[in-house]
């Protein structure tokens with residue numbers, strides 16, 4: 001039902017990856033994404049892939065859940081691979097009418113495709129193994145240095161967690177408004193694009209008004225419960241590093257170093 | 270010393286329209302004096318727009334007096350340095366439970382107040398545990414608030430206030446959006462917290478059955494206090510209540526009508542039992 005909508009998709013189970021500190025996982029995702037762009041040779045691709053497979057294995061998230069995430073980007077994937085296959089110039093291997101496929105084209109397409117797939121799988125693993133709460137806490141804590149350049153990290157993290165709380169409520173409200181407006185005879189289904197866009201107005205306006213009213217109420221409630229920004233605030237579940245987190249950091253650094261070596265200095269560059 | 274003192278309180282809302290000249294002033298609270306003793310259970314009555322919510326927000330320091338002053342445990346709400354202390358001592362529960370729950374998990378929401386107060390981790394856990402126990406919601410501590418009923422959500426909201434260990438709780442129509450079952454649960458909880466934990470309660474309400482729980486009733490009208498007394502004193506003045514556009518409990522209403530017809534019933538009848546008892550004496 002609508003109540004069950006969450007951002008990303010958390011897969012609840014108990015694994016080493018799930019138990020890691022969210023800051024480690026954020027750092028890990030960052031390292032993984034960066035190294036994907038250092039790739040130049042098949043060896044680094046294989047390394048990346050092995051690393052991903054290992055992490056997925058440890059995370060105990062079923063592969064079918066993870067692969068499902070690819071559906072969302074399937075169009076982009078096919079499109080970009082297609083363009084590369086056909087339009088990279090070079091000595092043609094196959095000719096189909098005006099289209100010609102070169103060796104260089106295939107090579108780039110395969111590299112690009114696998115890079116995209118690994119990017120999506122790697123980042124979705126973060127949301128599979130980390131609850132939205134942990135994620136915002138992790139961001140709040142690990143981006144603390146941004147405060148120095150006047151970026152209100154705590155406030156942004158608070159906004160994210162409030163958004164997470166209210167998205168299901170507002171979706172429900174949207175559902176109610178749509179039903180109420182349908183009962184008044186507004187037709188959302190038929191007509192051209194312009195007509196359909198016009199029919200959205202009686203939905204968007206009440207939804208917006210309701211959201212603002214809720215925001216106002218919530219602000220009062222938060223203030224009455226002594227909220228005064230991040231200053232002097234403690235946490236019920238503070239993030240504390242355990243030994244496993246340091247080990248994970250170490251592994252990530254070794255991985256990063258290996259990928260840099262493979263990308264810039266190794267004979268297979 | 271009284272826990273709460275409202276002295277000559279006046280509050281004017283200023284609404285600005287499209288142009289500067291379009292300014293309008295609404296006097297929501299018009300010279301109010303109230304003094305509340307520790308442990309009292311007060312019901313605040315009054316028709317829509319009589320200023321009940323505005324009064325409630327003053328006690329918590331969410332609104333500032335235009336004139337006069339509000340003191341919570343002797344602390345002036347106008348002094349910014351007192352605000353956190355005041356809010357910890359006088360919590361407020363609003364009408365819509367959805368709009369006052371901040372956390373995505375029940376226990377994390379209850380912890381919100383203590384977290385803001387900067388308490389140490391172990392103390393937060395202790396308080397959350399006992400607050401959830403106090404409202405009978407321990408079994409749901411890891412649930413998402415979105416999966417709870419209205420009454421349960423309102424109990425979580427009350428737990429969130431209880432976790433700050435206030436001496437006084439203000440409830441602004443806490444049962445208005447609940448079904449009868451949820452309402453009963455919330456009311457018996459409020460009553461129990463008042464009796465057992467000696468927490469001072471100020472409850473804004475429109476429901477007559479809820480009013481009878483209180484040991485003092487304040488009736489507001491046009492930003493002023495129209496009546497202030499025990500339920501018996503207030504409900505014996507049926508004429509006055511009707512003029513203010515308010516109901517009285519059914520038994521009091523019936524006794525009043527019988528008196529109009531010349532039946533000699535006493536003016537202090539507010540409950541069914543009392544009415545039955547007096548009527549039986551005629552048989």
Ligand SMILES: Nc1ncnc2c1ncn2[C@@H]1O[C@H](COP(=O)(O)OP(=O)(O)OP(=O)(O)O)[C@@H](O)[C@H]1O
Pocket residue numbers: 282283284295296297315316317318319320321322323324
């Ligand atoms: N934010 C505001 N801006 C301007 N006027 C306001 C505002 N809030 C309340 N008022 C006005 O102040 C008066 C008192 O409002 P208040 O909400 O305190 O009444 P109430 O007794 O709580 O009513 P209800 O029973 O409907 O909750 C009303 O006339 C109202 O229109």
Ligand SMILES: [Mg+2]
Pocket residue numbers: 321322323441
């Ligand atoms: Mg009100």
